[in-house]
Amino acid sequence: MSESPTATPPVLEVENLVTTFDTDAGRLTAVDGVSFTVRAGQTVGIVGESGCGKSVTALSIMRLLPQPMGQIRGGEIRLKGKDLVSLPIEDMHDIRGGKIGMIFQEPMTALNPVHTIGRQLSEVFLLHLTKDPKDAWQRGITMLEKVGIPAPADRMHEYPHQLSGGMRQRVVIAMALACEPSVVIADEPTTALDVTIQAQILELMQQLQRDLGIAIVLITHDLGVVAEMCDEVVVMYAGRVAESGPVERIFEHPTHPYTRGLLASIPRLTTPRKAKLPVIEGMVPSLADLPSGCRFQNRCPHRDERCDQLPPLEEVAADHHCACHRWRELPPNNAN
Amino acid sequence: MDTTNQTDANAAPILELRNLQMHFPVREGVFNRAAKFCKAVDGVSLQLQAGETLGLVGESGCGKSTLGKCVVRLNQPTGGQVLYDGVDLAPLKRKELKPYRRDLQMVFQDPVESLNARHTIGEILAEPFIIHGIGDRESRKASVAALLERVGLPATAADRYPFEFSGGQRQRIGLARAIALNPRVLVCDEPVSALDVSIQSQVLNLFLELQREMGLSYIFIAHNLAVVKHVSDRIAIMYLGRVVELAPADEVYRDARHPYTRALISAIPQPEARRKSERIVMTGDVPSPIDPPSGCPFHPRCPHATDKCKAEAPALRPAPNGAEGHTVSCHYDL
Known part of the structure; x- marks a missing residue:
């Protein structure tokens, strides 16, 4: 994994990123000249305390900044050499969930409470990979199996509240990895979980990374998680x-x-x-x-x-x- | 480090829980009858010595917060005793409890929700004095100023509102309120887990300072074993409403006996570059306390479980060849 990180090509390059927010208090610079590179199969950790700009960095990469307050004012974000900052926002729909997967902190808010797991998971496939709902459903079951959810075919019919926190986070991971993205951005993926469940999820992420060779950007405040998971660290303040x-x-x-x-x-x-x-x-x-x-x-x-x-x-x-x-x-x- | 507040084990404990139970009714059906019970705390016996910190560790739903609330009587236990200075607080009514409330105080996890947003810090901190009829307006003002200074905040903070403070400062205010009436026992429920890393150590130091100065006894509840170990003299590990292991703080880390404790310790990510030791990853989730497993509550997740574990619940017993005061509830010597 980390033995020869420079040997693999960069997948995601962030260069001199500047992101600002227009607020009542004037224009605030939340991210000010941040650069880092993530290579295939590598995990880069972004660490820092609340307000250091680590989550805004993630939102900037996804172009999901709250509009119209949040704006990228400078720098480049390159996914396999292609600049995302200048991309029309419509083209980002293919990137999000397709080429870049996302894992959020709170799986209960990342999942829609009124739709079944199956519907939400197959939606990802329908948007990016297939037109056939049956095929999408089958792929969903395969994906749930891959992230270690027991009885996946039954779970497809359940709602998020019927699952435990750890299981929900596995579903979110399944959705993030559904289209075999080249990069996954995980924003505090285990912060809401108990330590023994955190250990399970971290293990799962490492195993999936080995199997699929994805690059991971791991955003966290927990230096212990960084030490266990990351190859490279960016400390933000x-x-x-x-x-x-x-x-x-x-x-x-x-x-x-x-x-x-x-x-x-x-x-x-x-x-x-x-x-x-x-x-x-x-x-x-x-x-x-x-x-x-x-x-x-x-x-x-x-x-x-x-x-x-x-x-x-x-x-x-x-x-x-x-x-x-x-x-x-x-x-x-x-x-x- | 020399623990100056090492306590005399023979002295009468300041607080003792005897077979404490907190079973919440789960109501269902047409007649809204209590069909089942959620056994949040199910037969816990613990002692707290004066000046001691007892750490309570476990995952969500293990009953550690409920236990804390039973001690300060925010919950009325459904069974067992809470002996404070020899008096059983469990059956007391609201009025009868009032004199004891001064001595037993609580610090909450979320300093945003536990402070009234519409009151100034001065009003929040003066309230304990008003409720217990202590002092007049002037003396209360002086007491508030003294409290603020003691927790490391400027006296000008009294005129400001909670939203004007950061998380760490708000936790200092919560702590100031808890110590206002010179309590003897403080129940601290996850007091630093909502704080940033660089602020956590500041607040932990404050907890330790106040304990030394005021001779406080703490029940320190947290899920972060490293934090608990740092402040505690003894640690109780809870699982599904029961204590599965109880030991001096260093022993828990050095000589854990219960398979759950071992898994918990190995699951903590250590901030050291690439540790080589293997992690014990437990499978499955914590079962529901409404329908706990038969026998040993840990058996469905335990790598060493046998038929005996499924049938018989183990009792807390002294750890074989363990340190004094080290008890464990497991049928086997692992």
């Missing part, structure tokens, strides 16, 4: 990329003060009990009130006058980038 690189690099040599602080602050099973946890002081600034220069400066223990300028994303090691003026001067990190 207040709309910008703070740090990005191979998962081992990020967890073993976190370089940006934000990444370091985040990794240090999580209680682990191995942390001494009741010890004071290291914290990142303060909180994420509001988009309407961003500091000029480095977005993290008001919480950063290492800030100096240079931080009033926006730091460029610099190469720290092969494929490992960090947006901090002071990364060379910081004490060597000893995370983990």
